[in-house]
Amino acid sequence: xxxxxxxxxxDAELKYTRRALKFLSEEGFSCAxxxxxxxxxxxxxxxxxxxxxxxxxxxxxxxxxVIGGDGTILSVVRSLGGRSIPILGVNLGTKGFMTSLEADExxxxxxxARGEFHxxxxxxxxxxxxxxxxxxxTDRALNDAVIHGxxxxxxxxxxCNNDRMIGYSGDGVxxxxxxxxxxxxxxxxxxxxxxxxxxxxxxxxxxxxxxAKPFVIGAQKCISxxxxxxHTRRAYLSVDGNSVLDLSSGDRMIxxxxxxxxLMARFxxxxxxxxxYEKL
Numbered sequence: 001x002x003x004x005x006x007x008x009x010x011d012a013e014l015k016y017t018r019r020a021l022k023f024l025s026e027e028g029f030s031c032a033x034x035x036x037x038x039x040x041x042x043x044x045x046x047x048x049x050x051x052x053x054x055x056x057x058x059x060x061x062x063x064x065x066v067i068g069g070d071g072t073i074l075s076v077v078r079s080l081g082g083r084s085i086p087i088l089g090v091n092l093g094t095k096g097f098m099t100s101l102e103a104d105e106x107x108x109x110x111x112x113a114r115g116e117f118h119x120x121x122x123x124x125x126x127x128x129x130x131x132x133x134x135x136x137x138t139d140r141a142l143n144d145a146v147i148h149g150x151x152x153x154x155x156x157x158x159x160c161n162n163d164r165m166i167g168y169s170g171d172g173v174x175x176x177x178x179x180x181x182x183x184x185x186x187x188x189x190x191x192x193x194x195x196x197x198x199x200x201x202x203x204x205x206x207x208x209x210x211x212a213k214p215f216v217i218g219a220q221k222c223i224s225x226x227x228x229x230x231h232t233r234r235a236y237l238s239v240d241g242n243s244v245l246d247l248s249s250g251d252r253m254i255x256x257x258x259x260x261x262x263l264m265a266r267f268x269x270x271x272x273x274x275x276x277y278e279k280l
Contacts, residue, residue, distance in 0.1 A: 003032045004017050005054065005076050020106060034053060037075065062086070119263055122142060129251055145237065145253065147237055149171055159224045161222055171205040175203075178197040193216065202214060224252055
């Protein structure tokens with residue numbers, strides 16, 4: 001069974017979803033439509049289509065066709081809750097670094113449904129927030145974990161294992177995977193890293209220090225970041241673009257390589273470097 005996961009705010013009236021359903025049904029595949037960012041009562045989903053939540057997909061689901069952009073893929077990954085189902089992204093967004101197909105390549109979806117793709121395994125992050133020595137929050141990310149101030153500079157100290165790497169005052173810090181290196185990290189001055197690499201990228205955001213530069217760190221290490229001396233200032237944690245937790249002075253974010261991995265379905269006709277050159 002193939003699950004089609006459209007962003008209805010990109011795929012208006014599910015025009016592209018209907019095309020995917022047509023191509024797949026002609027090839028004899030059963031399909032489910034699992035919309036992202038919307039529910040049936042929101043008024044943006046056509047009433048002539050049946051829907052399922054992503055979380056209800058069974059073990060017979062062999063491929064997720066995600067129609068939208070990178071943000072749609074990130075939302076689908078969070079909804080999967082660590083389940084490893086290959087994701088084929090169809091780009092209706094802007095850059096679409098994580099997508100494999102563009103809007104004019106829908107006729108290639110049946111080939112992916114037949115398993116004619118390269119499986120790209122992507123490292124994920126396990127994130128924990130410690131407060132007063134106790135873990136108060138855990139999460140998992142495909143792209144990044146970000147600590148950011150609410151419009152004010154905050155003090156950041158980052159460690160690799162127990163060794164201090166960097167300390168500065170600035171807008172915040174990004175800890176990303178190689179997949180996330182082309183997202184917020186790149187915009188903040190971080191390096192582009194080949195997405196199948198297992199590595200952490202630590203990128204300061206608008207640091208008030210000439211020496212605050214990005215680091216690329218081996219994935220076997222443990223990264224920790226402390227928010228210091230916030231006092232009346234406020235900061236928050238964002239995971240894959242979702243603001244999830246307000247932070248306090250002395251909170252510590254601990255980031256490790258996750259045992260879970262995201263599986264991306266890719267075609268072999270273009271390398272990551274060719275795609276990055278075109279999109280940038």
